[in-house]
Amino acid sequence: MSADGDVIARFYNRHPYPPPVDDLTADVAAWSDGTRRRVEHRRLWPTLAYRDDHTILVAGCGTSQAARYAVRYPDAQVVGIDVSPTSIGATGRLVDEYGLANVELHELPIEEAGSLQRSFDHIVCTGVLHHLPDPATGLRCLRTVLAADGALRLMVYGSYGRFGVQLMQDYCRLLGVTPEPSEIADLISTLRELPTAHPLGHLLRNTPDFQHDDALADALLNPRDRSYTVPEALALVDGAGMRFGRWVRQAPYRPQCGALTEVPHGRRIAAMDEHDQFAAMELFRATMQRHSLIAYRDDSPLPANPLGWDDDRWPAYVPIRPTTVTLVEERLPPGVAAVLINQAHTDRDLVLFLDADERRVYQQVDGNRALGDIDGATAGFFERLWWHDLVMIDASAPSDD
Ligand SMILES: C[S@@+](CC[C@H](N)C(=O)[O-])C[C@H]1O[C@@H](n2cnc3c(N)ncnc32)[C@H](O)[C@@H]1O
Numbered sequence: 001m002s003a004d005g006d007v008i009a010r011f012y013n014r015h016p017y018p019p020p021v022d023d024l025t026a027d028v029a030a031w032s033d034g035t036r037r038r039v040e041h042r043r044l045w046p047t048l049a050y051r052d053d054h055t056i057l058v059a060g061c062g063t064s065q066a067a068r069y070a071v072r073y074p075d076a077q078v079v080g081i082d083v084s085p086t087s088i089g090a091t092g093r094l095v096d097e098y099g100l101a102n103v104e105l106h107e108l109p110i111e112e113a114g115s116l117q118r119s120f121d122h123i124v125c126t127g128v129l130h131h132l133p134d135p136a137t138g139l140r141c142l143r144t145v146l147a148a149d150g151a152l153r154l155m156v157y158g159s160y161g162r163f164g165v166q167l168m169q170d171y172c173r174l175l176g177v178t179p180e181p182s183e184i185a186d187l188i189s190t191l192r193e194l195p196t197a198h199p200l201g202h203l204l205r206n207t208p209d210f211q212h213d214d215a216l217a218d219a220l221l222n223p224r225d226r227s228y229t230v231p232e233a234l235a236l237v238d239g240a241g242m243r244f245g246r247w248v249r250q251a252p253y254r255p256q257c258g259a260l261t262e263v264p265h266g267r268r269i270a271a272m273d274e275h276d277q278f279a280a281m282e283l284f285r286a287t288m289q290r291h292s293l294i295a296y297r298d299d300s301p302l303p304a305n306p307l308g309w310d311d312d313r314w315p316a317y318v319p320i321r322p323t324t325v326t327l328v329e330e331r332l333p334p335g336v337a338a339v340l341i342n343q344a345h346t347d348r349d350l351v352l353f354l355d356a357d358e359r360r361v362y363q364q365v366d367g368n369r370a371l372g373d374i375d376g377a378t379a380g381f382f383e384r385l386w387w388h389d390l391v392m393i394d395a396s397a398p399s400d401d
C-alpha cells in the first residue's frame with residue numbers, strides 16, 4: 001500500500017495525530033528513576049525476570065509515540081511504523097532533537113509488518129487497528145512479528161462510551177462536513193451550542209484533545225473508524241490467534257471494585273464467567289471510551305494465570321506501587337485511616353478505603369519487600385489492592401515450595 005494510496009494515510013498526512021510536539025521533557029522526568037519501567041514490566045510479564053532491553057515495535061506510531069518509547073526505554077531497540085509520512089517526519093524530528101540512537105522509523109503499513117523480518121518482545125498498537133479496513137487481518141500480521149513470549153499492548157475504541165462521538169460523526173456525515181479548516185471552524189462553533197445533556201458534552205469539556213483542530217478532526221471527521229464492545233474486542237484478540245491477558249487498568253472491568261460491591265448484583269456478576277463479568281461491567285459503567293488490553297500469542301509459553309492468591313505462591317510476590325497511586329489521609333469519614341486513589345482511573349468509585357491496620361500494611365510496600373516479609377500482609381488484602389490497580393505484582397521470584 002503506498003503512503004497516499006489509502007484514505008486513512010491521506011487523512012493522517014493532513015491531520016497528524018496526536019498533535020505534534022517538540023518537547024519530551026515530561027517523559028524523561030517521569031521515567032528517569034526506573035519505577036515506571038518496573039511497573040510496566042510487571043503489567044506485561046508478572047513472572048519473567050526484569051529486563052528493559054527489549055525489542056519494541058510501535059505499530060501506527062503517529063507523531064511521537066515511537067520517540068517516547070525510545071526515551072522511556074533507553075536500553076531497548078524501538079521500531080516505529082506508520083503509513084503517514086507526516087507523522088513519521090514529526091517523530092523523526094523528535095529523534096534528531098533528542099539524539100535518540102535506539103529508534104528506527106519506517107513508512108510501512110501494519111499489514112506489511114512481516115517485511116521487517118524481525119520479531120519483537122513488545123508490540124504497542126494503540127488507537128490504530130480500528131482505522132484499518134480489516135482490523136482482524138492487521139492484528140494477525142502483528143502476531144506474526146510477536147516473539148513467542150512477547151506481549152502486545154492494544155487499544156481500540158469502546159462502543160458505548162463513544163456514543164456521543166458516533167452521534168456527531170453521523171451528524172457530520174449527513175451534513176457533508178469535510179476536514180477543511182473553514183469547515184472545522186464551523187463545526188467548533190456548532191459544538192459550543194450542543195445541548196448540555198448531549199452525550200458528547202462531557203468529552204468536550206474533559207478531553208483537552210478536543211481543543212485542537214487536528215484532534216477534533218481525528219475524532220469526528222475520521223474517514224474510517226469503528227469501535228468495539230467488550231465481547232467484540234475479546235473476539236478480535238481471539239480471532240487473531242492471541243490470548244487475552246489483562247486489561248491495562250483492570251478495576252473498571254471488575255465487579256469486586258467500586259460501587260457494585262455495595263449491592264447484590266456485585267456478587268451476582270462476580271459469579272459469572274470472567275468475560276461475561278467484563279461485558280456486564282462495560283454495560284454498567286457505560287462510559288468506557290476505549291479498551292486497553294495486554295494480549296499474548298495463543299501458543300505463548302507464559303502461564304495463562306500468572307498470579308494465584310489461593311495457593312502458597314503469594315508470600316513470594318513483591319508488590320510495587322504504580323506512580324499514579326496516591327494515599328490520601330486528610331478529611332476522611334470516621335473509621336477510615338486513608339484512601340488509595342489511582343489517578344489513572346476516570347471512575348471515581350474505584351478508590352479503596354483503608355482502616356488503620358491496612359494503612360500500616362500498605363505503607364510497608366517499597367517495591368523490594370516480598371509479601372511474606374510485610375507485617376500483617378494477607379492474600380485477600382493484596383488481591384484487592386491488585387484488582388484495584390493499586391499495586392503491580394512481581395511474581396518472578398520462585399516461591400518456597
Ligand atoms: C490515532 S493515531 C495513533 C497514534 C499513536 N499510536 C498514538 O497512540 O499516539 C493513528 C495512527 O495510525 C496510523 N495508521 C493508520 N492505519 C495504519 C496502517 N494500516 N498501518 C500503519 N499505520 C496506520 C495513522 O497514520 C496514524 O498515525
